[in-house]
Amino acid sequence: MSESEPFVLYERDGRIARITLNRPEHLNAIHETTPDLLRAAVERANQDDNVHVILLSGAGRAFCAGYDLKEYAEAPRPVKGSQDMPWDPLVDYQWMRHSTDCFFSLWRSLKPVVAKIHGYAVAGGSDIALCCDLVVMAEDAKIGYPPARIWGCPTTAMWVYRLGAEKAKRMLLTGDLIDGKTAKDYGLVIDTVPADQLDAHVEALVARIASVPKNQLMMQKLMVNQAYDNMGLNSTQTLATLFDGITRHSPEGVAFKARCEQVGFKAAVKERDGGDPLAWKNAR
Template sequence: MTDPGWQTIRYETCDRKAYLTLNRPDRMNAINEDMARELPKAVERADEDPDVHVIILQGAGRAFCSGYDLKEYAEDGAGTQDAVWDPIKDYRMMKRNTDDYFSLWRSMKPTIAKVHGYAVAGGSDIALSCDQVIMADDARIGYMPARVWGCPTTAMWVYRLGAERAKRMLFTGDTIDGRQAAEWGLVLESVPAGELDAAVERLADRIAGVPVNQLVMQKLMINQAYDNMGLQGTQILATLFDGMTRHSPEGRWFQAFAATHGFHEAVRWRDSGRWIPEGGGPVPTESDLEG
């Protein structure tokens, strides 16, 4: 049953499982402020339900999550401050978002991300905050804003992949498909798209047979090991850097590009591998876009 107060998350339960569905399919489940705020409410609801043993996070429509809604944030400039900017104001905003996504990691009960289509940019932050990730073979995951205008605030790339492969992804902003993500150990498993639902249900059903107290103790113990490795400190640094990337000369160039030509053109330039001018520089003209 969907909570009538939620605009972007659909909540259902069945057979000791809670299903949280990101529900902005017309925007490929792009993140807006409502989604960030509603996600931890849905997680908390599942945590407090004694009949729920495991939480499944999925996306409605064609994708799991396409990242932040760049129509709102890049094209319209939401969240971008003036030339003299307050880094702590920005940090406060992004720290709240990071904590909201990480409610999936900090929840008492196991969480599984079911990824189809895309889990990219901020969408990868959400997926990688889950305890387990199962992807369709043809799904894509990556953090393209590493090229300009972003730093993954949950920092889970390095904790899942190790330094070298995390650098491979974040030095390029490339995406990889489910098969490669599973081969690298970024996600638990990759299966043909037509088998994704069944694969997630098998794992969830297996977990759901375990008493909740056992699940909670195992999860807390494993998460504590990550905390001992400095996860919280890494996230503080990543969240501060994320604000810097959006207010650097290059970040302001990207936002001005999106405001002038639309975020689709700005993203197309960023992801194509074309040179991103250091120090910002003039926004490309129409003829530059055609070249």
């Protein structure tokens, strides 16, 4: 696939709308155009009276490896997500809230959305996956939010709503990745199966959902989502999105950015996600 091809693909297959993240050579890392393309695909499915259910998946070896931040992390400030200091938090908030709202079109969709996870669903990729109504993972797939260690806060806030306080803290206080079996045990995903059975398992699930009338599906989804709205989901996302910007402009975030410029994004991430205290950060 060339960079000129669509980064998000859409097709309708009977009652199923199939949306595919399509940057396989980058493990479907989120391009700056991906959020808007994803929302447009969801809106297209919702406007099609033939569609009953949406299946979201990733092309190639992974679902989504998160934001494609290498260029932004290694380039000197100011770049998107890393302003010159002092910084304006509302500039960052406006940018990230837009992406969050695009991802959350999956949750707000009147048609139910099933995510099929193979390879990796990490960082921003986990945000996308957890905005879906049902998530099915391959047993060997990995999900998590490593930027919780430095340089990120999950703006959709769906970890806490899916896991509850204690397990959400377990994930976000460590930034660890977990496999599909652990994610199922935690209650993060609805099911996990061996990788060679993932396609067949998900196809059976979406076919079962697709057999239900659209109005029934819509009412059940709206009823469940309303309970989350009543628990303050929107206000939690507002706080999380503000915090996400702060993580990139805190003393430790600035030091991480400088380290990315010095040794490269991948090397800095490897240091960040290891278990040792970070010698280059501003110790507290």
